[in-house]
Amino acid sequence: MIAGFARAGLFDRAIEVFKQFVVLPGSMPDAGTMAGILSAMGNAKSEDIVFVRSVFNNMQFKELISWNAMLAVYANNGYHVKAVELFMLMEKDEVEPDSVTLATVLPPCGELSAFSVGKRIHEIIKRKNMCPNLLLENALMDMYANCGCLKGARDVFDSMSARDVISWTSIISAYGKHGHGREAVYLFEKMLEEGLKPDSIAFVAVLAACSHAGLLDDGKSYFDSMTSRYHITPKAEHYTCMVDLLGRAGCISEAYDFITTMLIEPNERVWGALLQACRIHSNMDIGLVAADNLFRLVPEQTGYYVLLSNMYARAGRWADVTSVRSVMVNKGIKKFPGTSIVELGDRVHTFHIGDRCHPQSEMIYQKLDELLGKIRRMGYNPEVEATLHDVEEEDKEGHLSVHSEKLAIAFLLLNTSPGTTIRVTMNLRTCSDCHLAAKLISVITSTEIILKDTNRIHHIVQGVCSCGDYW
Helix, strand or coil: CHHHHHHCCCHHHHHHHHHHHHCCCCCCCCHHHHHHHHCCCCCCCHHHHHHHHHHHHHCCCCCHHHHHHHHHHHHHCCCHHHHHHHHHHHHHCCCCCCHHHHHHHHHHHHHHCCHHHHHHHHHHHHHCCCCCCHHHHHHHHHHHHHCCCHHHHHHHHHHCCCCCHHHHHHHHHHHHHCCCHHHHHHHHHHHHHCCCCCCHHHHHHHHHHHHHHCCHHHHHHHHHHHHHCCCCCCCHHHHHHHHHHHHHCCCHHHHHHHHHCCCCCCCHHHHHHHHHHHHHHCCHHHHHHHHHHHHHHCCCCHHHHHHHHHHHHHCCCHHHHHHHHHHHHHCCCCCCCCEEEEEECCEEEEEECCCCCCCCHHHHHHHHHHHHHHHHCCCCCCCCCCCCCCCCHHHHHHHHHCCHHHHHHHHHHHHCCCCCCEEEEECCCCCHHHHHHHHHHHHHHCCCEEEECCCCEEEEECCEECCCCCC
């Protein structure tokens, strides 16, 4: 019944029957039960996920199918930390994973930059001779790329005995995210030479790579060929890439005109890309048009209010900053707190702005003060122009100094040996101040720092970032 409702798309009914069954006296949920409920859990409420985990925990015999199902529930719903922690529990319980297990947990490892777990998985794959396996190899490539290890991704790609469009798209996307647009374009052309026909997703990858690297002419050419040569109808994500490409290059008016000629109704991602470009280039007139459309489409979306507020702040229009923030208060809209996640040993650590909950907080802040003191002597000045105008300068500096990225970097420097590459994953776009601070910290500590934000991956070595300060 559970599986039947799920197959019929009646997911809530499937979950309801699942709950009714497991509370019956004498009921014994097994691997079949877990497999049956899995397809109904693709977009599950958090309380449903907690309930399924409680059922899993109480199972007397946990077969591999049950472990795989629970991993998939977490992975499919964005519970990346839970998925990685569950896999580590599998290792502790000496449960032997199969290819399904590993293909399921590799994406969460990439999302969290859980590099050591990802490398252990790669060792398991090699030990069990699981390759060639396109699904696993493509997942491995994505894991390495998302952990900021471009060499690892390329090594997997080069070692593959066969590659499909997904393989090529993964490596093109990897180079694009790391700011190597020219290499991404070269790989796209190599894919065409191999006789493979790019699909819609491949074009998203190469257009995004052009956007990240400022390759305006290449991006325009690929967008035109997508429709004229390959007869692929552009989707919202292709239009978003083009608006981002034009906007970042400073062609704000052209980006706006491009939106007005789109064959589909522009969504919030399209207008959001334009608003971001307007903030970068301080184009208030078109920025307000973008903001008006965003507030009509997604009136409760926090990020766009913050973008508009930051744009006003950058222009010194503090009365408008106050007005935007008043609207946010009146509507009950709260700014998402900056969060950074790092992996250390077999644990994932999470930091928030101004966080003092960590057991090592006192040492972390001491280390951060030491680092900030050293980079100030190198000429670092906190970029306070876009912070709140109604606080003193030292308070603005204090606000910036406790951003989650800086706390995470200080924590890892405290707990790793010199020369260890530092990987930090963020839930927001990294601010220019943290980006500058990370570059200088990489110099004084001789440490490679990889910052993965929602927009791209910043690979910083000796004060130089792979993004070329273009992000």
